[in-house]
Amino acid sequence: MTAQRDGMAELTEALGGRLAFGADYNPEQWPEEVWDEDVALMRAAGVTMVSVGIFSWALLEPEPGKHDFGWLDRVLDRLHAGGIHVDLATATASPPPWFLLEHPDAALVDGAGVRRTFGSRQAYCPSSPAFRGAAVRMAGAMAERYADHPAVVMWHVSNEYADHNWHCYCDVSAAAYRDWLRDRYGSLDALNDAWATAFWSQHYTDWEQIGPPREVSYNSFANPGQQLDWWRFSSDAQRDLFRAEAAAVREHSDAPLTTNFMGFFKPLDYRGWAAEQDIVSNDHYLIGAEPDRTQHLAMTADLLRSLAGGRSWLLMEHSTSAVNWQPRNLAKVPGEMRRNSFQHLARGADGVMFFQWRASRGGAEKFHSAMVPHAGTESRLWRDVCRLGDDVRAIAEVAGSRVAPASVALLFDWPSWWAATLDSHPSVDVDPLVTARAWHKVCWGRNIGVDVIGPADGLEGYDVVVLPVQYLLDDATVARLTAYVRGGGTLVATYFSGIVDEHDHIRLGGYPGALRDLLGIRVEEFHPLPEGETVPLAGLKEGVGRVWSELGRATGAEVVASYAVGPCAGAPAITRHAVGRGMAWYVGTELTAEALDEVADEVLGAVEPVVEGLPAGVEAVRRLGAEASYLFVVNHTHETVIVPIDGVDLLGGSTGAPHVVKAGDVAVIRQP
Ligand code: GAL
Numbered sequence: 001m002t003a004q005r006d007g008m009a010e011l012t013e014a015l016g017g018r019l020a021f022g023a024d025y026n027p028e029q030w031p032e033e034v035w036d037e038d039v040a041l042m043r044a045a046g047v048t049m050v051s052v053g054i055f056s057w058a059l060l061e062p063e064p065g066k067h068d069f070g071w072l073d074r075v076l077d078r079l080h081a082g083g084i085h086v087d088l089a090t091a092t093a094s095p096p097p098w099f100l101l102e103h104p105d106a107a108l109v110d111g112a113g114v115r116r117t118f119g120s121r122q123a124y125c126p127s128s129p130a131f132r133g134a135a136v137r138m139a140g141a142m143a144e145r146y147a148d149h150p151a152v153v154m155w156h157v158s159n160e161y162a163d164h165n166w167h168c169y170c171d172v173s174a175a176a177y178r179d180w181l182r183d184r185y186g187s188l189d190a191l192n193d194a195w196a197t198a199f200w201s202q203h204y205t206d207w208e209q210i211g212p213p214r215e216v217s218y219n220s221f222a223n224p225g226q227q228l229d230w231w232r233f234s235s236d237a238q239r240d241l242f243r244a245e246a247a248a249v250r251e252h253s254d255a256p257l258t259t260n261f262m263g264f265f266k267p268l269d270y271r272g273w274a275a276e277q278d279i280v281s282n283d284h285y286l287i288g289a290e291p292d293r294t295q296h297l298a299m300t301a302d303l304l305r306s307l308a309g310g311r312s313w314l315l316m317e318h319s320t321s322a323v324n325w326q327p328r329n330l331a332k333v334p335g336e337m338r339r340n341s342f343q344h345l346a347r348g349a350d351g352v353m354f355f356q357w358r359a360s361r362g363g364a365e366k367f368h369s370a371m372v373p374h375a376g377t378e379s380r381l382w383r384d385v386c387r388l389g390d391d392v393r394a395i396a397e398v399a400g401s402r403v404a405p406a407s408v409a410l411l412f413d414w415p416s417w418w419a420a421t422l423d424s425h426p427s428v429d430v431d432p433l434v435t436a437r438a439w440h441k442v443c444w445g446r447n448i449g450v451d452v453i454g455p456a457d458g459l460e461g462y463d464v465v466v467l468p469v470q471y472l473l474d475d476a477t478v479a480r481l482t483a484y485v486r487g488g489g490t491l492v493a494t495y496f497s498g499i500v501d502e503h504d505h506i507r508l509g510g511y512p513g514a515l516r517d518l519l520g521i522r523v524e525e526f527h528p529l530p531e532g533e534t535v536p537l538a539g540l541k542e543g544v545g546r547v548w549s550e551l552g553r554a555t556g557a558e559v560v561a562s563y564a565v566g567p568c569a570g571a572p573a574i575t576r577h578a579v580g581r582g583m584a585w586y587v588g589t590e591l592t593a594e595a596l597d598e599v600a601d602e603v604l605g606a607v608e609p610v611v612e613g614l615p616a617g618v619e620a621v622r623r624l625g626a627e628a629s630y631l632f633v634v635n636h637t638h639e640t641v642i643v644p645i646d647g648v649d650l651l652g653g654s655t656g657a658p659h660v661v662k663a664g665d666v667a668v669i670r671q672p
Pocket of ligand 1: 159163283285317324355
């Protein structure tokens with residue numbers, strides 16, 4: 001469900017038609033003399049908006065109920081005088097030291113029952129009424145004071161909910177969990193049934209007997225139903241806190257509001273959060289050592305656009321260069337920050353923001369890059385920041401345009417992800433995100449547009465729908481997938497999909513119970529592979545499977561490839577089943593990149609890329625505006641590329657056709 005309100009369009013208007021460009025701004029880390037220089041440099045860099053106050057609670061409320069807003073008044077006034085707009089935080093991301101002293105029972109408790117102490121950030125229990133009360137009061141006080149401040153154009157509620165406190169196992173949380181379970185199940189009978197408590201003497205006769213899945217006896221497993229519901233509950237508990245804080249802001253202000261997501265962040269099912277954001281926003285950081293980091297960025301941006309219902313969204317944070325929290329914090333190579341930024345913009349972001357404006361000189365993040373580095377403005381990084389500011393200004397007219405409809409939908413569902421990765425499963429090597437990334441990568445490499453959709457999203461218009469390890473499927477989704485294939489769609493389901501219902505109960509009678517008929521196959525037994533081993537497949541040129549194999553047979557499907565050796569020799573590994581006017585493919589193992597490419601040639605063969613004929617490593621995405629379309633080209637390669645397209649490059653200024661995009665460069669080509 002998408003929010004009614006298009007807060008991103010409101011923001012663009014408030015920014016005078018410019019895109020959001022800026023960063024988290026933490027002036028409280030600096031003496032006031034620096035603030036004037038900050039504003040001057042922001043203007044020089046083309047900054048339009050900064051996020052202020054995210055971690056300022058302790059300075060804004062130094063004693064319970066006593067506020068010191070003076071310094072923030074001066075910051076906001078200065079920013080306003082300099083023409084810089086503000087995304088103002090509720091300042092509730094991390095409570096002050098006094099809070100946990102006053103409310104020791106609001107501190108985070110881990111699964112072993114150990115209370116975590118103050119000294120970092122976000123060390124609170126999300127279900128704590130004391131924390132909620134304090135945060136709501138603070139959020140309300142901020143909104144009341146600054147609702148009418150002319151610099152403030154949007155609200156930033158808390159920050160990255162759950163980043164450091166995703167699950168709290170304290171007694172308060174346990175009570176909240178029981179309430180949540182009562183709501184979900186209504187009766188203990190229903191809960192006992194859903195959790196299969198007949199197993200291991202777990203039958204509950206009183207709600208008070210139920211607790212969170214804390215650490216259990218050695219070398220054993222907590223009840224899977226209890227664990228799966230715990231993930232659900234914990235995501236909802238964080239959302240309830242968000243709702244309470246957001247409501248406190250909305251009492252005083254109509255400005256659009258957001259809380260920043262973290263892409264494929266496992267603890268929060270953002271599908272249940274997105275509709276409550278006026279602006280859907282995201283923080284994305286590359287894992288510097290990852291060869292496929294560029295594709296990870298693209299897939300995350302595709303998720304964000306899907307969460308925003310296809311509308312524009314906001315990149316709230318990324319880094320200008322290195323971060324501080326990876327084992328080796330690799331600096332970005334020249335041009336990488338610019339390419340990263342344009343990937344987000346291409347995929348629907350109407351702004352690029354960073355963490356943070358000025359690199360800190362103290363604190364845990366002092367080695368994190370920023371827009372103003374420790375070296376100051378005599379630096380390549382600063383020059384790159386200013387250039388990006390120019391670029392962002394040059395493409396302002398893309399604001400509000402929509403990314404052209406995608407041809408492929410990748411189904412990615414949080415509850416299924418949680419359930420698929422619980423313990424006591426056939427193999428620890430099964431990871432829905434890995435499989436989803438592999439399928440996104442073959443599309444991305446071909447410049448085929450992908451939406452990352454949820455089970456309730458519509459399937460109309462997609463040429464291909466992919467279910468990567470969609471372990472948990474409910475009946476309604478199966479019915480819609482079946483109708484989609486009958487109507488002419490192409491479905492690809494991978495191994496370990498359709499195995500259980502929403503209670504994590506096996507769908508009996510042969511795997512994959514939910515999809516058996518649609519796929520025309522029946523699997524009797526899983527044979528996951530030993531760590532690092534592969535199995536050759538007969539029927540493909542480059543056929544090798546990893547992670548998984550299984551013993552089954554086709555009951556209507558055509559066998560495309562089968563296991564060549566081993567206990568499943570001769571059994572189907574890849575099948576396709578003509579159903580109605582469509583086709584249902586099944587891939588029963590994790591394909592290597594080469595094998596997947598070969599299968600993709602078949603499955604995606606008829607799907608049109610955004611632009612024909614671009615070499616690998618050149619990313620192309622089209623955004624459609626009311627009067628023009630914009631082809632974003634990001635050249636990740638070391639070669640110049642010729643783009644056979646007629647139009648005007650908003651960045652380089654070249655007109656006509658073709659366009660030359662140099663190694664590592666970016667173009668945004670406007671076409672009528
Ligand atoms: C984000 C967070 C920021 C900063 C940044 C560093 O997760 O919102 O406050 O810590 O990471 O990469």
